[in-house]
Amino acid sequence: MSPSSDIAQRVYDHTWKLDPIIRSLLDTDFYKLLMLQMIWGLHPEVSATFSLLNRSRTVRLSEEIEESELRAQLDHARSLRFTKKEMIWLAGNSFYGRHQIFEPKFLAWLAQFSLPPYELKREDGQFVLHFHGRWCETTMWEIPALAIVNELRSRAALKRLGQFELDVLYARAKAKLWSKVERLRNLPGLRISDFGTRRRHSFLWQRWCVEALKEGLGGAFIGSSNVLLAMNNDLEAIGTNAHELPMVLGALARDDQQLRSAPYRVLEDWQKYYGGNLLIVLPDAFGTRSFLRDAPDWVADWTGVRPDSAPPIEGGEEIIAWWRRCGRDPKDKLLVFSDALDVDTIEETFHHFEGRVRMSFGWGTNLTNDFEGCAPSPNAALKAISLVCKVSEVNGRPAVKLADNPRKATGDPEEIARYLRVFGDAGRVEQEILV
Amino acid sequence: MSPSSDIAQRVYDHTWKLDPIIRSLLDTDFYKLLMLQMIWGLHPEVSATFSLLNRSRTVRLSEEIEESELRAQLDHARSLRFTKKEMIWLAGNSFYGRHQIFEPKFLAWLAQFSLPPYELKREDGQFVLHFHGRWCETTMWEIPALAIVNELRSRAALKRLGQFELDVLYARAKAKLWSKVERLRNLPGLRISDFGTRRRHSFLWQRWCVEALKEGLGGAFIGSSNVLLAMNNDLEAIGTNAHELPMVLGALARDDQQLRSAPYRVLEDWQKYYGGNLLIVLPDAFGTRSFLRDAPDWVADWTGVRPDSAPPIEGGEEIIAWWRRCGRDPKDKLLVFSDALDVDTIEETFHHFEGRVRMSFGWGTNLTNDFEGCAPSPNAALKAISLVCKVSEVNGRPAVKLADNPRKATGDPEEIARYLRVFGDAGRVEQEILV
Numbered sequence: 001m002s003p004s005s006d007i008a009q010r011v012y013d014h015t016w017k018l019d020p021i022i023r024s025l026l027d028t029d030f031y032k033l034l035m036l037q038m039i040w041g042l043h044p045e046v047s048a049t050f051s052l053l054n055r056s057r058t059v060r061l062s063e064e065i066e067e068s069e070l071r072a073q074l075d076h077a078r079s080l081r082f083t084k085k086e087m088i089w090l091a092g093n094s095f096y097g098r099h100q101i102f103e104p105k106f107l108a109w110l111a112q113f114s115l116p117p118y119e120l121k122r123e124d125g126q127f128v129l130h131f132h133g134r135w136c137e138t139t140m141w142e143i144p145a146l147a148i149v150n151e152l153r154s155r156a157a158l159k160r161l162g163q164f165e166l167d168v169l170y171a172r173a174k175a176k177l178w179s180k181v182e183r184l185r186n187l188p189g190l191r192i193s194d195f196g197t198r199r200r201h202s203f204l205w206q207r208w209c210v211e212a213l214k215e216g217l218g219g220a221f222i223g224s225s226n227v228l229l230a231m232n233n234d235l236e237a238i239g240t241n242a243h244e245l246p247m248v249l250g251a252l253a254r255d256d257q258q259l260r261s262a263p264y265r266v267l268e269d270w271q272k273y274y275g276g277n278l279l280i281v282l283p284d285a286f287g288t289r290s291f292l293r294d295a296p297d298w299v300a301d302w303t304g305v306r307p308d309s310a311p312p313i314e315g316g317e318e319i320i321a322w323w324r325r326c327g328r329d330p331k332d333k334l335l336v337f338s339d340a341l342d343v344d345t346i347e348e349t350f351h352h353f354e355g356r357v358r359m360s361f362g363w364g365t366n367l368t369n370d371f372e373g374c375a376p377s378p379n380a381a382l383k384a385i386s387l388v389c390k391v392s393e394v395n396g397r398p399a400v401k402l403a404d405n406p407r408k409a410t411g412d413p414e415e416i417a418r419y420l421r422v423f424g425d426a427g428r429v430e431q432e433i434l435v
Numbered sequence: 436m437s438p439s440s441d442i443a444q445r446v447y448d449h450t451w452k453l454d455p456i457i458r459s460l461l462d463t464d465f466y467k468l469l470m471l472q473m474i475w476g477l478h479p480e481v482s483a484t485f486s487l488l489n490r491s492r493t494v495r496l497s498e499e500i501e502e503s504e505l506r507a508q509l510d511h512a513r514s515l516r517f518t519k520k521e522m523i524w525l526a527g528n529s530f531y532g533r534h535q536i537f538e539p540k541f542l543a544w545l546a547q548f549s550l551p552p553y554e555l556k557r558e559d560g561q562f563v564l565h566f567h568g569r570w571c572e573t574t575m576w577e578i579p580a581l582a583i584v585n586e587l588r589s590r591a592a593l594k595r596l597g598q599f600e601l602d603v604l605y606a607r608a609k610a611k612l613w614s615k616v617e618r619l620r621n622l623p624g625l626r627i628s629d630f631g632t633r634r635r636h637s638f639l640w641q642r643w644c645v646e647a648l649k650e651g652l653g654g655a656f657i658g659s660s661n662v663l664l665a666m667n668n669d670l671e672a673i674g675t676n677a678h679e680l681p682m683v684l685g686a687l688a689r690d691d692q693q694l695r696s697a698p699y700r701v702l703e704d705w706q707k708y709y710g711g712n713l714l715i716v717l718p719d720a721f722g723t724r725s726f727l728r729d730a731p732d733w734v735a736d737w738t739g740v741r742p743d744s745a746p747p748i749e750g751g752e753e754i755i756a757w758w759r760r761c762g763r764d765p766k767d768k769l770l771v772f773s774d775a776l777d778v779d780t781i782e783e784t785f786h787h788f789e790g791r792v793r794m795s796f797g798w799g800t801n802l803t804n805d806f807e808g809c810a811p812s813p814n815a816a817l818k819a820i821s822l823v824c825k826v827s828e829v830n831g832r833p834a835v836k837l838a839d840n841p842r843k844a845t846g847d848p849e850e851i852a853r854y855l856r857v858f859g860d861a862g863r864v865e866q867e868i869l870v
Contacts, residue, residue, distance in 0.1 A: 168613045171610045172613070178606070211599060215600070
């Protein structure tokens, strides 16, 4: 490095008050933007509170992370706006083969968008973090809030390490990820994408992981859920819809009958906005068994299904059996696996279903936050935790998720009991939550 | 990186005509300087030719490396002089606990030193590289010549790799070295140093390795043979003497009687210059068995012995038995192991001799040039080769090394036969040359 540039660099670095974790509103999952357009179009006045929930209770987050640092990062994220370049890309790019997926009026509204206020306090070693406001604003906090808390936790875990130890740590993590890439190369016809934004170790590390998959897997790497990384690396932005849609419609239901039909009304709405490969059913918000049992026949016409809280092989078999009962050929259908994947489960699932159904894998936490065995000495604070940011209240009423794994259920216990009466408990099995 | 410094950096980088491998005359092994002072003092007018020898004949060096690049690097090395800072450090530092190990007259001569001309041609896929001239000049080519050829070979091996593949390669190499460091940490009382300059993958990689040992092994890492790295990292410079001393005195011998006593005259000379921990016998130039058999009793008073071409355990046992025969307690003595070491042999040797003798390990090729399994696809050109630069001719007469491993013998076959008549072949056993 030339001496002159070294001085400039060092002086520039001295002026940093904050190393921002979120530097772009596109640093979020693509499904948030797809859902946002529909929420903005159909439910512009609905209020929804999103709340942070640490399912790894033994990890006392508010003792690992400084509250002031968390506030500084959240405040910085609130200062962001979509830039001109980002808006032009959203308008001009094609997504899932479709041009102008976002309508001009929505984009005009988005250009003014900023993240709404937050409410933060500490309780029993945890952060109590709520985002109150209109659903079409609070929904956008999910991913940045999770990414901020996770990266602040990583930073705290690494604070005591010297520069050399950090060098070894990342060298090991790179070597580890690359050995996973080499194993995945042996799966011919694999289709895999990065779903690791929310649980990532850090933004820079996720970027490296995405570049590694692009370089190492070639066409088998079909894209990233992270819109910013997709834009900057000329990758497909990947994602469709999430649990918050049936959860909000469920909370808005006036009676049990409306509640029972809420998951299907979500699909009807979605189909009006999007088509083709964006028609992926997420069946487990209130239990997959009841969802499939009560589904109208047209649901089986959708492109695919994403089982998200059942073990992948059991979950996939249940869906294939349902397609068969509905008279559809599973070979024309797509299963999207996205829950707690790592190379072992990907290989096993891939071989199990090979030739019987189309598959794709959305690889999350174990892609972007697997540092096991990488630290110079065991460092529990580097282990990813099961942190989520879920809609908790809708127009003053509690929101509920049941999931196929009762440990992933969220919501007020009385309301959970009511939802279980409406949807039943069939097929729900307790599983350890890995990530 | 700030935009302004980025421009300056890039413009600066554009102006590079050469990325020099040797950037300092201190980028050499410490024993060269210790020997140089004695050569300059006792044999200032002796001529000695040093010659490159690739013992890995199947590697066709002149097809892997561009002759023009080799010439450019050798020419650049010839342009170097010791800098003021370097001279001040040599004068002011203490080595092996001794102040002013280099006398002022020698340093005054050294301040004017530059590397003499070279003779380079290609023959049968190899470089024929000779350094003719006064011994006190040509001797200084050994290490830079080896480092240049080895690093040019690494560079050629990596030329086709993309930036990302290089990133993974070095990440793996770092992870690999660090796992070796972690194993070595389990040897209480270990004393180990870097002897890896000549066979290093590259200067920057050796620097990283040395920093890794310093960080990871603490006091067990006793220093580096590389004088520049020792200076820059506040480490001890490690090394004593090498085969060229008995080889040159052997070649200068007027008859077989003088030849037979040459190895001991070397020690007598050395003792006049240096004391204490610098009194390390290198016994194998013409075979360890005959050296010990014919050694005067005072040789057993020296601090230690460095077996360099026999397997470490057998070689060490032979020397311990000799100390016992001479009535010396091996516990007061030092064995310096330096031939073809890696973690397995270090562990094995350490445990074998633990408590019976003092030990230190000079770790070379497998420290600074072990990239096995690190490349994205198998890359034979990254595997270290057995390249040496030996004195081949002295005042017009051929020089000979026998070694304990006949495959490491160098010299004219007729002369080798004569040396074998003089010293005998006892205890010499063929071993595969690993590095």
